[in-house]
Amino acid sequence: PRKIIIDTDPGQDDAVAILLALASPEEIEVLGVVAVAGNVPLALTQKNARIVCELAGRPDVPVFAGRDAPLDRILVTAEHVHGKTGLDGPPLPEPTMPLQDKDGVDFIVETLRAEPEGTVTLVPIGPLTNIAAAFVAAPDIVERVQEIVLMGGAYFEVGNITPAAEFNIYVDPEAAEIVFNSGVPLTVMPLDVTHKALTSEAIVQRFRDMGTEVGRMVAAWTDFFERFDMKKYGSEGAPLHDPCTVAYLIRPDLFEGRHINVEIEVASPLTRGMTVADWWGVTNRPANAMFMGTIDRDGFYELIVDRLGRYA
Ligand code: BDR
Ligand code: CA
Numbered sequence: 427p428r429k430i431i432i433d434t435d436p437g438q439d440d441a442v443a444i445l446l447a448l449a450s451p452e453e454i455e456v457l458g459v460v461a462v463a464g465n466v467p468l469a470l471t472q473k474n475a476r477i478v479c480e481l482a483g484r485p486d487v488p489v490f491a492g493r494d495a496p497l498d499r500i501l502v503t504a505e506h507v508h509g510k511t512g513l514d515g516p517p518l519p520e521p522t523m524p525l526q527d528k529d530g531v532d533f534i535v536e537t538l539r540a541e542p543e544g545t546v547t548l549v550p551i552g553p554l555t556n557i558a559a560a561f562v563a564a565p566d567i568v569e570r571v572q573e574i575v576l577m578g579g580a581y582f583e584v585g586n587i588t589p590a591a592e593f594n595i596y597v598d599p600e601a602a603e604i605v606f607n608s609g610v611p612l613t614v615m616p617l618d619v620t621h622k623a624l625t626s627e628a629i630v631q632r633f634r635d636m637g638t639e640v641g642r643m644v645a646a647w648t649d650f651f652e653r654f655d656m657k658k659y660g661s662e663g664a665p666l667h668d669p670c671t672v673a674y675l676i677r678p679d680l681f682e683g684r685h686i687n688v689e690i691e692v693a694s695p696l697t698r699g700m701t702v703a704d705w706w707g708v709t710n711r712p713a714n715a716m717f718m719g720t721i722d723r724d725g726f727y728e729l730i731v732d733r734l735g736r737y738a
Contacts, residue, residue, distance in 0.1 A: 427455040435464030435552030436474035438647035443668040448482040449733040458488045460530035464552035465504045466512035468494035474513045476521035485523035492530030492556035496598035515646040534560040538567035550576045551668035558601035573611045579701030580617035596699030603690040612715040615670040619718045624663030640737040683718035687711035
């Protein structure tokens with residue numbers, strides 16, 4: 427299996443990504459989960475990450491808290507999407523598994539130094555603060571990363587938090603710039619992909635029909651999450667943004683994209699956090715990212731239903 431670190435700000439869709447990874451031990455070994463400030467403040471994202479690991483029956487997965495604010499900006503959160511707790515839906519239990527004492531950024535650095543070079547993949551599904559902080563603190567780890575598979579950005583779909591920017595990149599554009607310029611092989615799941623990964627009533631019913639706690643929670647989470655996109659875009663169904671990254675690690679054939687140059691706007695207040703993607707190759711700037719554009723939606727949901735169905 428491929429060794430990964432999930433860097434996350436749960437988030438209903440983050441939660442499904444974590445559940446999908448932990449249900450797929452043949453393909454994926456989760457070395458740790460690191461929380462970052464994003465959808466809600468760090469105190470809540472680290473707690474939510476532990477709730478999700480416990481829901482998966484995996485209190486043995488080490489959960490760390492990373493940075494509580496972007497590198498150079500005031501934190502912007504998304505309670506309007508995810509609710510007050512970040513994981514609104516059914517009432518949540520208090521987690522009983524511990525938060526690790528070690529700082530999450532230190533965990534990323536130490537793990538990359540300890541594991542053989544080129545064997546650890548980073549899966550950031552929130553703002554890129556922790557990853558960038560690790561790269562700045564320990565430049566020697568950059569070339570040790572196998573790949574970064576992240577959710578963030580948009581090109582044809584433009585933005586969701588502003589007209590020009592997707593949330594994860596917008597929150598910490600300086601961090602995104604560091605990551606996109608790091609030279610690490612990047613695979614990016616932008617809104618162009620994730621807005622095609624919408625749930626349907628039939629899919630949510632299949633979650634419910636599992637008759638398990640995981641099925642019940644995921645159905646309720648996607649129901650809660652859906653109301654935002656319905657109001658905003660008039661679309662039916664919730665976009666499961668973050669699970670696209672984990673699905674890619676299991677079934678890369680579900681996605682298609684282009685290896686292109688992507689730059690991050692950090693200077694303009696109007697277009698802060700925009701991912702300027704040279705989809706048509708009109709510059710000579712070197713390619714730095716596999717920027718995905720399409721998803722096999724049916725295959726994606728078959729995978730999710732199959733894997734989540736493994737939980738007792
Ligand atoms: C991203 O922002 C968050 O609200 C979601 O969890 C996802 O990571 C989508 O723009
Ligand atoms: Ca997220």
